[in-house]
Amino acid sequence: MRLMSKPHSARELTGLLKAPTGIVGFDDVTLGGLPAGRPTLICGAAGCGKTLFGITFLVNGATLCDEPGVFMTFEERPEDLEANFRSLGYDLNGLAAAGKLIVDHVRVERSEIEEAGEYDLEGLFVRLGFAVDRIGAKRVVLDTIESLFAGFTDQAILRAELRRLFGWLKERGLTAVITGERGEGQLTRHGLEEYVSDCVILLDNRVEDQIATRRLRVVKYRGSSHGTNEFPFLIDEDGISVLPITAPRRNLAVCNEIVSSGIPGLDAMIRNGGFYRGSTILVSGVSGTGKTTMASHFVNAACLRGERCTFFSFEESAEEICRNARSVGLDLHAHVAAGLLRFEWARPSLYGLEMHLARMQRDIETFKPAVVVIDAISAFRGPAGDVQSILLRTVDLLKSSGITAMFTSLRSGASRDEGTDHGLSSIMDSWIKLVDVEENGERNRILYLIKSRGTSHSNQLREFRMTDRGIELIDAYIGPEGVLTGTARITQEARDRAAADQRERESNRRQRQFARRREAVRRQIEELEAALQAEEDEEAMLLGEDELRDATLKSDQAARAIRRRAAE
Amino acid sequence: MTSDAERLDEGAQEAGEDAGHYYLRLYVAGHTTKSTLALNNLKRVCETHLAGRYEIEVIDLRENPQLAAGDQILAIPTLVRRLPQPLKRIIGDLSNTEKVLVGLDIRPKVACP
Known part of the structure; x- marks a missing residue:
């Protein structure tokens, strides 16, 4: 299969079809999504979000891309899945009722199975094929198929059947997500990466300093370029979002607009x-x-x-x-x-x-x-x-x-x-x-x-x-006393105010003194002027009296002269 | 499907396990050599050990794929012992008679002292 897929992928190198996952950021990292019509392996330790990734892939496929999907779970019961994902707003029952999604629970109980002779896993193929045909599914999630390794003792048969299964998925053009538990020294515990070689995504939940950080890495993506870094991703009430930390754009338009700090001062x-x-x-x-x-x-x-x-x-x-x-x-x-x-x-x-x-x-x-x-x-x-x-x-x-x-x-x-x-x-x-x-x-x-x-x-x-x-x-108070704040500033300000008051009073007093002195001088001037006036009046009066006397004298002489002339 | 099975199970409990009636289902997928071999092996074992108190139903998943989910069938062929309780599954072509007998719980008490 691997040999066959090489020329195949080379041919499609230019235009590899992708199936968008609808997961924020992930489609950016992978430049479009998962390889359409091919299986993708999602591996990671327990609690990394593999199941959520798979469910999100199907739900978004059904709701956004109109691609129905089959979720074949080997671990959780459909009721549990439904309940778990209801909190994220995924209505699995609703999608199932609308014929957009089938959740098939495959229960593998080792203790109930006795092996007696040759067998194959045709039953799995029948179930998957039946589900796919019923809703015309384009997407398939197998979560996690490794559980089969615990259910069957004959590993040789199992491996051969898995190889056949992935070939079958590819043949039918199904975009498949296969989840696998992280194993020691290899990506998955049972080496699933051996069978799924088109696209491998590793989920990780590392704990450093008691703090867990989820990270995602595209290990390989045949026939497509992809982001190679470890990208942190979130699982919260909005589901998964992957955050490609893009290179900052430093050639920014700078702005001259001013915004207030909200504090006038x-x-x-x-x-x-x-x-x-x-x-x-x-x-x-x-x-x-x-x-x-x-x-x-x-x-x-x-x-x-x-x-x-x-x-x-x-x-x-x-x-x-x-x-x-x-x-x-x-x-x-x-x-x-x-x-x-x-x-x-x-x-x-x-x-x-x-x-x-x-x-x-x-x-x-x-x-x-x-x-x-x-x-x-x-x-x-x-x-x-x-x-x-x-x-x-x-x-x-x-x-x-x-x-x-x-x-x-x-x-x-x-x-x-x-x-x-x-x-x-x-x-x-x-x-x-x-x-x-x-x-x-x-x-x-x-x-x-x-x-x-x-x-x-x-x-x-x-x-x-x-x-x-x-x-x-x-x-703040800045003065000869230094920089003062708080009550020190207030007391210093009071002291300054008192000093200013004092100065003001002093100056007022001096002003009043000057006014008084001016008044005294003005009074003296008035007195002297009054004396002068009196002198002048006296002088004028004396002069008047003299003139009167002269006039009287003259008129008396004239009168006498007249009288004398009359007596002559 | 499930409700039928439950009714059967209840019936078995009421009848008591001593009745010893075996209700077996063999799941196959098309007429392959493996499925033919399994059916033949099963018939042989039943005739030898359960003559007259067994019933075999053969379900071909090629014709009825919807039935695969009900009994959690993955491997083909799978023999399911629906009665007596508890439910047992034996996978493979049943060529190992010893394992079939153990799996069906047919003569464990004879073997053990």
Whole structure:
């Protein structure tokens, strides 16, 4: 069979037909899906998602590609399968009723079978053929055919029959998925890869540092190119999704638009009045400095602008964040209800690093937010190199999607150094550092804007306070006494105010004194002027009297003269 | 199919196992040498050990493929002992008479002391 398939695949190298699985990401990795009309081996240890892969392949085939399928299970009963996959929204019974799917349970019970002479597995062929013909199936899943090895003692017959079965599947042009348990030193326990050589996919669920990460690798794909990496994949309420970590597109259109931080005082510190859209902002600080509150302001502002936001929280739950935000006057609940804000909460230890990135990527691709908050990147634990690589890729992912992102990072209280923050601070566009200053028996929060690329910004620290109307930035007291915050700032300000009052009073007093002196001089001037006036009046009066006397004298003389002339 | 089988099973329990009636089904797929051989071997064994208290039903899956699932048939030929209880399966052409007898539970007590 292997010899026969070689020229066959070579002929089809250019145009190998593919059967899409409908599994997000997987069809990208395999450039279209599984090889149509050929068997594919899916191998992996127990609990890797082999059965889910098979069921998804059939359900999507039936619903999306109009290709009915037969699921032949050697392990689980159809009732169990139905119940298990109902939680994923797969209606196996409904599909079966619609003639799109047949689930056939093949029970192999070694203890019930006695072997007495020659036999073959024609019964299996009959059952499969019957099911395929009944609904015109194009897809077949055998899960997992290795159970047969436990049911029959004659391995030679079994192997010959399996070889015949895979040949038969190919002959009938069925796209088949055969699952197999991972074996020691080989892909499957019973060497199924010997029979299925067209396409082999390996599923893996590795545990590192007590955290399990699912990975998928296309081991071989005859006649087609494919992604060769190990791709993380998710199994959650939406089924399987594989996440090809694509190369970041660095030649991005940069944006000059400004987005507000949601805190007026902070915007005022930046010349442009906010951050560039599509930039990344790091908020670092020790515990309790208000990183999450700052992030809440940021998403609140974005939601008020009508933009979608995703809040990836690795510490607090969505409810806690909303409640805490309400205490500073932010109603995040309303944004959630309006469908603008979505919280994605996960414990860092819930998944591996790859898985977190994968989930974030999926969430971002489905929700398409304009603003993303990741709170807090310091929650990721692992080898420093791994963490840094994941965070770099997260930044790349966000930047390539043009998303404005705020990362918060917890710095350990002991080290006051500038903190490498997983080496992330250098690739961040803006860096806000929150510090709490402890003195005079109180803690005060101080904010530094360490950098903000592409815009001039204040180099001064600000004290910030959380009020019931949100975060308020206050210019910290900078004077001869040094930089003061909190009550020290308040008392110093009071002292300054008192001194100013004192100065004002002093100056008022002096002003009054001058006024008084001016008044005294003016009074003196008035007195002198009055004396002068009196002198002048006196003088005028005397002069008048003299003139009168002269006139009288003259008139008397004239009168006498007249009288004298009359007497003559 | 299943309900028939259950009724048969219940009947067997009511009749008691001492009745010793054997109800056997032989599944084959077409007239192959193996199936012919199996049927002949079965008839021989039954005539020798169960004369008069057995019944053989031959089911050809080529003609009735839908019946394969009911008795969980994979291997061909398969002999199913539906009665007496419990249900037993013997696969192969039944050429090994010793194993057939053990499989059908026909003379275990004689063999064991």
